[in-house]
Amino acid sequence: MGRYEGKKAVVTGGTHGVGMAVVEALVDGGAEVLVTGLDEENIKEARNLLSSSKAHVVRSDAADMDDIDALGDQVEERFGEVDFVFINVGHIRFAKLEDVTEEQYDRMFDTNTKGAFFTTQRLAPLVKEGGSFVLTTAVVTQLGFLATSVGTGMKAAINAFVRVFAAELVERGIRVNAVSPGFIDTPTMGVGADTNEALRRANEEEGTRMTPMGRFGTPEEVAEAVLHLGFGAGFTTGATLPVDGGLGQGLEPPHEVVTH
Numbered sequence: 001m002g003r004y005e006g007k008k009a010v011v012t013g014g015t016h017g018v019g020m021a022v023v024e025a026l027v028d029g030g031a032e033v034l035v036t037g038l039d040e041e042n043i044k045e046a047r048n049l050l051s052s053s054k055a056h057v058v059r060s061d062a063a064d065m066d067d068i069d070a071l072g073d074q075v076e077e078r079f080g081e082v083d084f085v086f087i088n089v090g091h092i093r094f095a096k097l098e099d100v101t102e103e104q105y106d107r108m109f110d111t112n113t114k115g116a117f118f119t120t121q122r123l124a125p126l127v128k129e130g131g132s133f134v135l136t137t138a139v140v141t142q143l144g145f146l147a148t149s150v151g152t153g154m155k156a157a158i159n160a161f162v163r164v165f166a167a168e169l170v171e172r173g174i175r176v177n178a179v180s181p182g183f184i185d186t187p188t189m190g191v192g193a194d195t196n197e198a199l200r201r202a203n204e205e206e207g208t209r210m211t212p213m214g215r216f217g218t219p220e221e222v223a224e225a226v227l228h229l230g231f232g233a234g235f236t237t238g239a240t241l242p243v244d245g246g247l248g249q250g251l252e253p254p255h256e257v258v259t260h
Contacts, residue, residue: 002030004231008082010075012036012062012119013089015046017186018136021219022086022226027054034075036060036089062089062115063107072122081128084230087116087135092151105150112154120165124174132175134229135162137240139182142248159240166238175237177229182244183207185216212246212253 009026013019015037023046026033032054037043038061046057058074061067075082091111093104116135127133137158140148158178166176183203207216225243229236242248 002028005030007031007084007231008079009033009084009086009230010036010071010082010123011086011088012060012071012115013136014086015039015042015057018181018184018219018222018226019086019088020046020049021223022088023050023055025220025223025227026084027052030054031083032056032079034058034078036062036071038062038089062112062119063110065118068115068118068122071119072126075123075126079126081126081131082123083128083131085120085123085127085131085133086226086230087119087133089115089119090136092148092154094147095150096147097149099147100150108150109154113157116158117161120161120176124165124169127169127172127174130173132177132230133165133169134226135176135178137162137178137180139180139242139244139248141180162240163238170237175229175233177233177236177238178240179222179225179229180240180242180244180248181217181222182242182247183211183216184222184243185218210247210253211244212249212251214253215245217243217245 004026009031011019011023011033014023014035023033023035027050035046035055035057037046037057037059043057043059050057056078060071089111091108095104120133135158138155140152141156141159162176162178169176204216208214222243225241229241
């Protein structure tokens with residue numbers, strides 16, 4: 001019997017990267033998972049990859065209140081109630097203070113912050129007593145990276161949500177936690193860099209240089225942390241678990257030390 005046999009889960013933003021790694025681990029462990037995505041090509045690829053009858057990939061826009069409500073209806077109709085929800089939808093773009101547009105600001109906050117809040121609100125009544133949520137935040141909330149003011153603000157809001165959600169849902173035995181990834185080797189690297197090869201290369205070089213462990217993390221490593229919080233960390237709630245190679249912990253990256 002698989003580790004997650006008989007479990008029901010929802011993974012938003014699960015058609016690629018970290019979300020997909022979580023979905024694959026859940027399905028391989030015997031869980032049945034409803035997976036959301038927005039990009040039609042990613043949805044098609046995910047459906048081809050997740051051929052198991054235990055995975056159900058649907059289109060849902062985390063920034064659209066009607067879609068959030070419809071997602072709740074689909075979860076209720078298919079599962080009735082669920083054991084675990086991973087809220088992972090994310091959209092971020094680099095822009096310096098003077099270059100941020102209202103459209104960029106609204107899109108990032110609507111998708112990441114508003115979407116996370118109202119998806120949690122809609123799905124919380126469908127989570128079993130003793131179930132759990134995990135949300136995705138980011139290491140930037142602990143740092144001061146240039147050109148990430150909007151992204152840092154929206155992810156900091158997620159950290160605050162997690163603490164209050166945990167306090168409000170604890171009476172039902174529902175735990176709420178977050179993972180805080182650093183530089184992770186995903187198709188977009190978290191910044192939409194897939195559409196800009198120069199930005200992608202620069203991001204990879206800088207991330208490797210800054211990370212104390214000297215490399216990018218993998219989606220599977222983040223997935224391990226997500227599922228530990230979701231199913232294994234039974235006495236942990238309101239916490240944010242770093243998965244960042246030491247970047248947010250103030251560790252020095254590798255360098256030659258002169259001792260004489």
